[in-house]
Amino acid sequence: MNNNRVAVIGAGMTKFVRRASETPGELTSYAVQMALEDAGLTIDDIDCVCLGTAPDAFDGIHMKAENLVAGAGARHKPYMRHYVGGGTGVMSPIHGWMHVASGKFRTCLVIAEEKMSPCNPHPAGAFLTIFDHTTEQALELTLIHIFSIEMCRFMHVYGYSEEEIAQVSVLCKKNALDHPAAQIAQKITVKDVMNSPVLSWPVKRLDISPTSDAAAAIVLANEQVARAHCKAPVFIEGVGYRLDTAYWCTRDLAFPNYVAMAARDAYEMAGITRPAEQIDIWEPYDPFDYKALHHMNALLLDKSGRRTRELLASGAFERDGSHPMCPSGGALGVGNPIAATGLMKIAELYFQLSGQAGARQVKKNALRGVAQAWGDLMQVGTVVVMSSEGGMPRTTRWSRMKAQDLAGTALKSVEDVPNVKDEPDLRYAWDNGMALTTYLDGFKKGVIRGSKCPKCGRMMIPVRCFCELCNLHAVNDVYDLPDTGTVQTYTISRINWDSSPLPEGKVNIFAVIAIDGAAPEMGLVHKLGEVSQKEVKIGMRVKAVWKPEDKRAGDVLDIKYFKPVSGKEGLDAKPRQVKPAELDSISAKPYKGRIPMKYIYTAGEGGSRFWKDVAKGKLSGTWCKACDAVHVPPAAFCECSMTALDVEKDARALDPRSGRIASFTIVTEDRSGHMLDDPQVVVQVEFEGATGSVFGRLEAGSNDSIEVGMPVELVKTPKDAGPGQVAFKLLPPNARK
Numbered sequence: 081m082n083n084n085r086v087a088v089i090g091a092g093m094t095k096f097v098r099r100a101s102e103t104p105g106e107l108t109s110y111a112v113q114m115a116l117e118d119a120g121l122t123i124d125d126i127d128c129v130c131l132g133t134a135p136d137a138f139d140g141i142h143m144k145a146e147n148l149v150a151g152a153g154a155r156h157k158p159y160m161r162h163y164v165g166g167g168t169g170v171m172s173p174i175h176g177w178m179h180v181a182s183g184k185f186r187t188c189l190v191i192a193e194e195k196m197s198p199c200n201p202h203p204a205g206a207f208l209t210i211f212d213h214t215t216e217q218a219l220e221l222t223l224i225h226i227f228s229i230e231m232c233r234f235m236h237v238y239g240y241s242e243e244e245i246a247q248v249s250v251l252c253k254k255n256a257l258d259h260p261a262a263q264i265a266q267k268i269t270v271k272d273v274m275n276s277p278v279l280s281w282p283v284k285r286l287d288i289s290p291t292s293d294a295a296a297a298i299v300l301a302n303e304q305v306a307r308a309h310c311k312a313p314v315f316i317e318g319v320g321y322r323l324d325t326a327y328w329c330t331r332d333l334a335f336p337n338y339v340a341m342a343a344r345d346a347y348e349m350a351g352i353t354r355p356a357e358q359i360d361i362w363e364p365y366d367p368f369d370y371k372a373l374h375h376m377n378a379l380l381l382d383k384s385g386r387r388t389r390e391l392l393a394s395g396a397f398e399r400d401g402s403h404p405m406c407p408s409g410g411a412l413g414v415g416n417p418i419a420a421t422g423l424m425k426i427a428e429l430y431f432q433l434s435g436q437a438g439a440r441q442v443k444k445n446a447l448r449g450v451a452q453a454w455g456d457l458m459q460v461g462t463v464v465v466m467s468s469e470g471g472m473p474r475t476t477r478w479s480r481m482k483a484q485d486l487a488g489t490a491l492k493s494v495e496d497v498p499n500v501k502d503e504p505d506l507r508y509a510w511d512n513g514m515a516l517t518t519y520l521d522g523f524k525k526g527v528i529r530g531s532k533c534p535k536c537g538r539m540m541i542p543v544r545c546f547c548e549l550c551n552l553h554a555v556n557d558v559y560d561l562p563d564t565g566t567v568q569t570y571t572i573s574r575i576n577w578d579s580s581p582l583p584e585g586k587v588n589i590f591a592v593i594a595i596d597g598a599a600p601e602m603g604l605v606h607k608l609g610e611v612s613q614k615e616v617k618i619g620m621r622v623k624a625v626w627k628p629e630d631k632r633a634g635d636v637l638d639i640k641y642f643k644p645v646s647g648k649e650g651l652d653a654k655p656r657q658v659k660p661a662e663l664d665s666i667s668a669k670p671y672k673g674r675i676p677m678k679y680i681y682t683a684g685e686g687g688s689r690f691w692k693d694v695a696k697g698k699l700s701g702t703w704c705k706a707c708d709a710v711h712v713p714p715a716a717f718c719e720c721s722m723t724a725l726d727v728e729k730d731a732r733a734l735d736p737r738s739g740r741i742a743s744f745t746i747v748t749e750d751r752s753g754h755m756l757d758d759p760q761v762v763v764q765v766e767f768e769g770a771t772g773s774v775f776g777r778l779e780a781g782s783n784d785s786i787e788v789g790m791p792v793e794l795v796k797t798p799k800d801a802g803p804g805q806v807a808f809k810l811l812p813p814n815a816r817k
Contacts, residue, residue: 100491102685104195129190130191148191176300204578208676237385255410319463330541343378699736712773778809
């Protein structure tokens with residue numbers, strides 16, 4: 081028996097919902113509890129924990145991996161976080177696989193969590209920060225814009241119509257009708273997709289997956305543990321992960337080479353030489369319907385795209401077809417809580433290959449499947465190949481699973497539950513360095529600049545001081561280029577960066593423009609102007625329209641837009657070598673920016689009970705049978721035993737006058753570093769008969785002496801004060817023991 085083989089032996093997940101009442105930690109704990117139960121293990125049997133969660137900006141919690149330690153069951157265990165945007169959920173099992181396959185650990189708990197709903201007005205706003213702060217953020221792009229740009233290019237190169245692509249959305253949403261966690265499962269038609277509101281052409285509302293809150297978890301084990309605890313272990317046979325450059329305007333967006341390279345790595349490890357024949361189930365990442373086809377081209381290692389088109393046209397992607405694709409319902413049907421989406425797909429292969437998919441079970445006798453995820457600026461590819469020894473359809477907890485069996489409470493509005501509102505002041509001043517300073521100096525002078533690699537000869541935009549293709553070879557030669565180019569792809573957008581609609585009748589046309597004199601397909605993204613929606617086309621020649629010289633600030637907005645030009649204007653212009661800009665305190669001034677985000681955090685099950693008590697001047701904890709302790713503040717799970725707790729049934733009253741100061745600090749600044757008018761004392765308070773502590777402000781006079789161990793009383797909050805108002809007061813001397 082090879083102990084370096086790694087298998088999935090258990091899975092758990094919450095419902096996928098638009099807004100969850102539960103906190104991120106609570107969602108994570110529910111997925112972990114279910115995965116452990118499914119594997120027949122306890123948290124004590126877990127040797128290490130891996131957590132995948134995408135940018136902190138979604139949950140609005142800095143270093144949220146550390147915040148999730150308790151809910152992830154990682155207390156006092158080896159614990160590591162990873163994230164590669166949307167590719168995270170399939171990177172998660174790869175990360176866990178490494179720990180077990182290395183032989184260092186026998187078991188690994190792998191969790192992926194995302195709570196996107198705190199980010200307001202829409203989590204799409206968090207994606208503003210993914211773009212280059214100097215060359216792209218000022219255009220106020222969102223990922224929907226560049227997905228649309230990519231979809232347009234994909235349609236142009238492979239000849240797909242919008243109606244053909246819409247079939248994928250129809251398929252996934254139909255498949256999701258049988259998934260217990262599904263957020264937007266529904267029976268729709270191609271006509272429904274086509275008639276749904278246009279967000280940013282060609283992307284329509286039903287072409288895109290929803291934003292979601294959810295957590296998913298799996299248990300990985302070496303072969304010895306797997307065979308001892310699981311009737312039908314599903315082994316990870318191959319893994320692959322590749323990243324392309326963040327300079328996304330430097331390549332043809334029609335084919336995701338980074339996914340194809342990751343797939344080749346995974347296939348080589350798994351011994352797959354003919355993927356179309358040797359893989360039975362396909363779970364490509366499908367945040368948009370075209371993306372499933374885009375990724376299938378790469379997973380099939382077919383840049384021509386012919387096989388994917390044939391399979392789509394023949395119905396082979398149906399659950400009872402020869403190449404079932406997204407039998408889970410995918411991101412389009414189950415939901416898309418970014419990191420958790422990919423791990424949901426890994427769980428689906430576990431269910432399918434071990435015969436536990438129930439109504440979703442594919443018709444064919446499936447022995448091998450592939451899951452893939454994608455992320456960031458068209459640059460991340462993660463691929464996992466899984467196989468079983470033949471899991472016949474069987475009746476298990478998972479095959480019978482219903483939505484009501486899964487945790488996760490959907491909200492119509494966050495205002496329906498206790499919540500905390502916050503608007504952090506996120507301001508930045510980015511240093512541009514030599515290359516970007518030279519690039520922006522060109523804008524101020526009314527020219528577009530590039531730099532030429534002496535090794536490969538590429539003329540690159542924007543100016544950079546290295547070549548990412550030539551082992552970071554130094555690049556020093558800078559050129560003024562023509563301000564003309566060719567439209568490679570485009571989108572006609574009806575939404576802002578935060579997904580809010582533009583004013584009626586207004587659109588923004590964004591295009592990727594290959595600049596004359598640069599390397600083939602090398603260019604930049606910008607707006608088009610002086611052209612109607614119907615006149616825009618790929619291959620159109622355009623020229624920059626500049627602000628007046630005295631209005632230029634040395635940034636990307638010095639170009640107002642690109643307008644169409646006729647004939648071959650600019651094609652004969654030659655790049656002219658210039659000296660890099662001199663770096664001094666003026667030319668290299670910081671590029672200032674602000675990230676405009678707001679957050680609304682739900683208090684969750686434990687927090688809601690806490691605030692209900694405090695509003696009445698009471699305090700309770702939650703009793704855990706497993707560790708025979710009362711946890712304060714109230715908790716929906718025990719981080720020691722990872723067992724579920726009921727904050728109502730397991731509530732134990734505590735004396736709000738029994739607190740003692742465990743520690744304290746005197747705060748003189750607010751969270752943004754601004755001086756407070758009056759210093760505040762923040763205390764950590766422990767209560768008699770309980771495990772844990774509560775933090776809050778101490779209502780004390782300027783002459784009061786404060787010491788560790790002093791008795792305090794929890795103060796009843798004013799009516800409608802809400803979270804953030806925890807306060808204590810010193811007990812009078814005659815009440816102190």
